[in-house]
Amino acid sequence: MTARTASTADVTTAAGAPDRFDRLRAATAGLEPPFGVIDLDAFDANAADLERRAAGKPIRLASKSLRSRALIRRALQRPGFQGILGFTLPEALWLAEEFDDVLVGYPTADRTALRTLAADERLASRITLMVDCVEHLDLIDAATGPRATPVRVCLELDAALRLAGGRLHLGPRRSPVHTPAEAAAFARQVAARPGFELAGIMGYEGQIAGLGDNQPGSRIKRAVLRAMQHSSAGELGERRAAAVAAVRAVTPLRFVNGGGTGSLETTTREDAVTELAAGSGLYGPGLFDFYRAFRPAPAAFFVLPVVRRPTARIATLLGGGWVASGPPGRDRMPTPAWPPGLRVTATESFGEVQTPLVGGPAPTLRIGDRVWLRHAKAGELCERVGELHLVGGDEVIETVPTYRGEGRHFL
Structure with missing residues (x-):
């Protein structure tokens, strides 16, 4: 065994x-x-197993998978968990009253929440927004106007597997930024705009992390899924490393986030990734x-x-x-x-x-x-x-x- x-x-x-x-x-x-x-016996055992599978890399806790502040606290008291991956900016503003590191996992168009963030230096130091296009930057600028404290942003890199020249897309449809060159070009646009700091890169490989590879039913379908996931992990590892290097040539980064509950073993082996994300595995x-x-x-x-x-x-x-x-x-x-x-x-x-x-x-x-x-x-x-x-x-x-x-x- x-x-x-x-x-x-x-x-x-x-x-x-x-x-x-x-x-x-x-x-x-x-x-x-x-x-x-x-x-709680199962919750704590699951937390320990997530830490084991992360193999020493910190796990950013996905708050949407818990949706209870008491259980968020319980998880973050463990040595293997660090920071929160939120799902909306209003949620992040609320959580940031207590927790000092909240990455909003999805772009926001909430202008009221953006104004609240920009007007509070403490909140702005604790929250990082997700962006993947110039329109996101334009919306933030339009909502807040000139600001004394920079807004921290994270670039989402599309982690899906694209085949047949991009005609076949296997994975969540998230960011339009897919190649290292596209990531570097967007990083230059962020760096050139006053009032922003590019703090990190995130990529969620849902086609690996979110699809169980041992589903009941057809053995052929399981074999095809496993082959796709193996191929995707290899492709993404190389592409993510190149994208991180290309962006770091433009600006320093605080973190590179990747993975999910279902892919901790593969994602943690990528040297370019500095932290993982998980939450569902606790429940x-x-x-x-x-x-x-x-x-x-x-x-x-x-x-x-x-x-x-x-x-x-x-x-x-x-x-x-x-x-x-x-x-x-x-x-x-x-x-x-x-x-x-x-x-x-x-x-x-x-x-x-x-x-x-x-x-x-x-x-x-x-x-x-x-x-x-x-x-x-x-x-x-x-x-x-x-x-x-x-x-x-x-x-x-x-x-x-x-x-x-x-x-x-x-x-």
């Missing part, structure tokens, strides 16, 4: 012991569903069940009550349609976690107000019983609940607000 396999197995075993749901259920027996639960949602290199322990759950028994073989939950973003498909649906063996019906699936379940345990469920489910993605669960109950061992040790629970809705 290799060191990597042993470590991943240890995490799964520690978080998935036979009595796991016994203790989770006992700890939350006094709560009224629906409610959200974080198993271990359903979409991360199908990777060969690692297997996070499920740490985030939501619990719904049985409210109907339309037949002897069906138990119906109240609600359940907490479907994840992305291309519509079964992999975006929640996953029944306990009791094991439950599944949705083909005609109704997960519904807005009710979800009929069938399967082995369904006939034994009674009105008022609870079913534990997992969201397909990580932080989106927190848009459905106002608080998370943190279970350590066999008790709820703390109940903390989500962003929603603090009255914050950023996207």
Whole structure:
């Protein structure tokens, strides 16, 4: 057994012991569903495994994957995590009241938030904006006017794999800046404009980090996906190194960010990358069940009550349609976690107000019983609940607000 396999197995075993749901259920027996639960034993084990996979490089925490300040604090207290990767500028302004390093992972067009940033020297020193075109710079200048404190910006390098002369694009469609020459040209434009500092480069290889390479189904499709990911990692490693060198010939950089939960092993081997990004792996949602290199322990759950028994073989939950973003498909649906063996019906699936379940345990469920489910993605669960109950061992040790629970809705 290799060191990597042993470590991943240890995490799964520690978080998935036979009595796991016994203790989770006992700890939350006094709560009224629906409610959200974080198993801290699994959360901490996942954090340790992310640090192991990062192999010494700091991990910038993706806040959209947690959406709870209490759990952001918990992760950032660990030695392997450093800084936040946010998702909107208003969120960054809020987080920067407490945290001193927030990179906004996506461009902003929020003029009010830009004016707030430019008017506050402390916030401007803590927040870095994402840009990938001159229009972003123009919008910032138009919103803020001349400013005493430079706005820090990060150049997003398109990390997708482009084939057939660019006609085939494999990966997220993010930045128009793809080549080292394009990166250097844009860096020169930033350097020539007063009021800006180019602080870093970011590239997110979603075609590697966000696609499990061990999906059930066709072996041929798995083989093609793995070949694409191997090819993409090699191509990107060379291109990113060249782009970083080209930009550093124009201006110094504070950081080069890359990767995601699903690609830490490959991205950390790139010398040009100074920090990684991850967050979903802490919660271990359903979409991360199908990777060969690692297997996070499920740490985030939501619990719904049985409210109907339309037949002897069906138990119906109240609600359940907490479907994840992305291309519509079964992999975006929640996953029944306990009791094991439950599944949705083909005609109704997960519904807005009710979800009929069938399967082995369904006939034994009674009105008022609870079913534990997992969201397909990580932080989106927190848009459905106002608080998370943190279970350590066999008790709820703390109940903390989500962003929603603090009255914050950023996207």
